[in-house]
Amino acid sequence: MRPLLTRAVRPALPHLLIIALLLVLLYPVAWMLGSSFKSTDEIVASLSFWPRHFTPGNFAQGWAGTAGTSFAVYFMNSTLIAVGAVIGNMFSCSITAYAMARLEFRGRALVTGIAIGTLLLPKEILLIPQYLIFHQLGWVDTDLPLVLPKFLAVDAFFLFLNLQFMRGLPRELDEAAALDGCGPFRTFWHILLPLMKPAMATTAIFTFIWTWNDYFSQLIYLNSPARYTLPVGLRMFLDATSGSDLGPMFAMATVTLAPLLVLFVLFQRHLVQGIATTGFKG
Amino acid sequence: MASATAESVAVRPDRSTAAPGLGRRPGKRQGGPAFILLSPWIIGTVGVLAIPLLYSLYLSFTSYDLLSAPHWVGFANYRRLFTSDPRYLHSIQVTAEYVVTSAPLKLLAALAVALLLARPRRGQGVYRALFYLPSLLGTSVAIAIVWQGTFDTDGPFNGFLRLFGIRGEAWVSDPNYVRWVIVALAMWQFGAPMVIFLAGLKQIPRELYEAAEVDGAGPWRRFRSITLPMLSPVILFNLVVEMIGAFQAFTPAQLVGDGQGGPVDSTLFYTLYLYQRAFQFQQMGYAAAMAWVMIAGLGVITGLLFWSAKYWVHYGD
Known part of the structure; x- marks a missing residue:
C-alpha cells in the first residue's frame, strides 16, 4: 500500500x-x-x-486626488513621460547600435568602448550636475529632463542590449543589401530593423516599466501638482491624508500598478526571457 | 556590469575578424553615415554625461547654494564629511548594513527557489513568471506604501502572527526593526536574480550529474561539487548587480521609513541623505562630494569582488 x-x-x-x-x-x-x-x-x-x-x-x-488635482492628471503625465521615453530609447538605441555594430569608420572601437564604459556610471554622480544644467536651461518642472535624454542614447543598458543583438545578426545581410545598391540608411531601415523586433520589444517593455516606476528623478524634476506623475502624486496623496484614507489610497496604488499587471499578463514570457538573456536587474 | 567588462575586451577581436574584401570594399569608409547616426549619442555623451561628470567633480570642491555662484573651497567638503558630519558617517553605516544583509539574503532566496524550479515540470513557465512578478512591481511607490501597511502595527503581518498567539511589534516605527522591513522588501524581489540563476543552471551539462550519481555522490555533494562551482560566475554577476543596486536604494528608504531618514535616522540611507543635502538644504557642492565618495566606494567594492573571484569563481576550462 x-x-x-x-x-x-x-x-x-x-x-x-x-x-x-x-x-x-x-x-x-x-x-x-x-x-x-x-x-x-x-x-x-x-x-x-x-x-x-x-x-x-x-x-x-x-481618483479625485488632493488639492484639486485628480489622479487623471498624474496618470496622463506618467503615460506621456513613459511613452516618450519608450520612443526615445527605441529610436536612439537602435540607430546608435547599428552604427557601432555595422558601419566601418575610424575610431569605432573607441566609440563603442566609451559607450559600454558608461554602463558603469551610477546615476547618482550625474544627478546634481544634470539637475543644475536643466535648471539653468529652465527645464525644471517640465517633462524634458525626463524624456529628452532618452533620445540621446545615454541609457547604456538598452544601447548595450541592442548592440549585442545587432552583432548576432548575420553580416551577409548587409553585404547582400550593399550588392543590391542599398546604402547604410536603407540597409538599416529595410533589412536590419525588421529583424531587431525582439530587442526592440525588450527595450520598449523595460523602458516603460522602469520609467513608470521611477520615483527619484520625477520627484526632483517635477514641482507643481499639475506636472506630477503617479509615483509623486501617490506620495503626495499619502502625505495629504497622512494614512487616514487607507481605502482610497490602496485604490490608487492599484490604479498605479494596473498597467504593469496588464503588461505582465500580456508579455510575461518575453519579460522573463529578456531578463534571462541580458542579465538585467528587475 | 560583469558582462560590461567582459564586453570591452570582446570589442577588439570583433574588428580584427572583419576580413577585408568580404563585401565591404577595402578603403570604403562609412564615416559620413556613421557620424549622422551617431550624432544623438555624441550629443548625449558629451552633454548629458561627460560635461555633467566634470561639472560635478568641480562642484565637489565648491560651496554652492543655487543663489550665488559656486565658490571654491578646496577639500573642505570632503574633510567635513569625514570629520564633522556624524549623520553622514551614520548613513554609511546604515547603508553598509543594508547592503551586506539584503544582497546575500536576496541571492540566497533566489538560488533556493531557482533550484526548486530547475527541474522541468508542468507549470514551470507560469511559476517562474509569478516568482518574477515582485521584481517588476517592487521598486514602485505603490508597493513601498503597501509594504509599510503590511508591516504596520495593525497590518496583516501582525494579524498573521496573532494566529499563533504572538504579539507583533510596531515594525515600521521601531528603529531596530524598520531596516529589516526594508531588507524584507529587497528579498521579496528575488525573482530577477532567480531567473538569471535558472538560465545558469540550464547551462550545466546533465552528464556531470549523471557521472557523479554513478560515483555515488548524494544530492548535497552534487550541489556542492557541481552546481555551486558551475554556477559561480553567475553568482558573482548577481552579487555585483545586487550590491550596487542595494547601495543605490532610495524609494524604500524614503517611503517605508518616514522620508527624513527616521525613526531616529535608522533609514538614513546614503542616497536619501544625499537627496536631503542637495534638494532640501540646497548644498550642491557638499552633495556632489558625497556622490564622488559613493562612486569611489562602489568602485572599490566592485574591484574587491572581481579580485576575490579568482579564489572562488570557476571559469570552466
Whole structure:
C-alpha cells in the first residue's frame, strides 16, 4: 500500500511547496487589491484579503486626488513621460547600435568602448550636475529632463542590449543589401530593423516599466501638482491624508500598478526571457 | 556590469575578424553615415554625461547654494564629511548594513527557489513568471506604501502572527526593526536574480550529474561539487548587480521609513541623505562630494569582488 501512496503524493509535493511559497509571496499584492475595495475600518480590522463589504467608492474618492488635482492628471503625465521615453530609447538605441555594430569608420572601437564604459556610471554622480544644467536651461518642472535624454542614447543598458543583438545578426545581410545598391540608411531601415523586433520589444517593455516606476528623478524634476506623475502624486496623496484614507489610497496604488499587471499578463514570457538573456536587474 | 567588462575586451577581436574584401570594399569608409547616426549619442555623451561628470567633480570642491555662484573651497567638503558630519558617517553605516544583509539574503532566496524550479515540470513557465512578478512591481511607490501597511502595527503581518498567539511589534516605527522591513522588501524581489540563476543552471551539462550519481555522490555533494562551482560566475554577476543596486536604494528608504531618514535616522540611507543635502538644504557642492565618495566606494567594492573571484569563481576550462 505504501509505495502506491508515495508514488501518488511525491510528485505533487514540489508543486504544493511552490504554490505555498507563491501564496506568501504574492499576499501583499492580493491584500492591496482586496483593500482597495474595503472601507478603511475593515482594512485595519481584517486579515482576509477578500472584502466583506465592497466599497468601490474608494476609486472615485481616490481618483479625485488632493488639492484639486485628480489622479487623471498624474496618470496622463506618467503615460506621456513613459511613452516618450519608450520612443526615445527605441529610436536612439537602435540607430546608435547599428552604427557601432555595422558601419566601418575610424575610431569605432573607441566609440563603442566609451559607450559600454558608461554602463558603469551610477546615476547618482550625474544627478546634481544634470539637475543644475536643466535648471539653468529652465527645464525644471517640465517633462524634458525626463524624456529628452532618452533620445540621446545615454541609457547604456538598452544601447548595450541592442548592440549585442545587432552583432548576432548575420553580416551577409548587409553585404547582400550593399550588392543590391542599398546604402547604410536603407540597409538599416529595410533589412536590419525588421529583424531587431525582439530587442526592440525588450527595450520598449523595460523602458516603460522602469520609467513608470521611477520615483527619484520625477520627484526632483517635477514641482507643481499639475506636472506630477503617479509615483509623486501617490506620495503626495499619502502625505495629504497622512494614512487616514487607507481605502482610497490602496485604490490608487492599484490604479498605479494596473498597467504593469496588464503588461505582465500580456508579455510575461518575453519579460522573463529578456531578463534571462541580458542579465538585467528587475 | 560583469558582462560590461567582459564586453570591452570582446570589442577588439570583433574588428580584427572583419576580413577585408568580404563585401565591404577595402578603403570604403562609412564615416559620413556613421557620424549622422551617431550624432544623438555624441550629443548625449558629451552633454548629458561627460560635461555633467566634470561639472560635478568641480562642484565637489565648491560651496554652492543655487543663489550665488559656486565658490571654491578646496577639500573642505570632503574633510567635513569625514570629520564633522556624524549623520553622514551614520548613513554609511546604515547603508553598509543594508547592503551586506539584503544582497546575500536576496541571492540566497533566489538560488533556493531557482533550484526548486530547475527541474522541468508542468507549470514551470507560469511559476517562474509569478516568482518574477515582485521584481517588476517592487521598486514602485505603490508597493513601498503597501509594504509599510503590511508591516504596520495593525497590518496583516501582525494579524498573521496573532494566529499563533504572538504579539507583533510596531515594525515600521521601531528603529531596530524598520531596516529589516526594508531588507524584507529587497528579498521579496528575488525573482530577477532567480531567473538569471535558472538560465545558469540550464547551462550545466546533465552528464556531470549523471557521472557523479554513478560515483555515488548524494544530492548535497552534487550541489556542492557541481552546481555551486558551475554556477559561480553567475553568482558573482548577481552579487555585483545586487550590491550596487542595494547601495543605490532610495524609494524604500524614503517611503517605508518616514522620508527624513527616521525613526531616529535608522533609514538614513546614503542616497536619501544625499537627496536631503542637495534638494532640501540646497548644498550642491557638499552633495556632489558625497556622490564622488559613493562612486569611489562602489568602485572599490566592485574591484574587491572581481579580485576575490579568482579564489572562488570557476571559469570552466
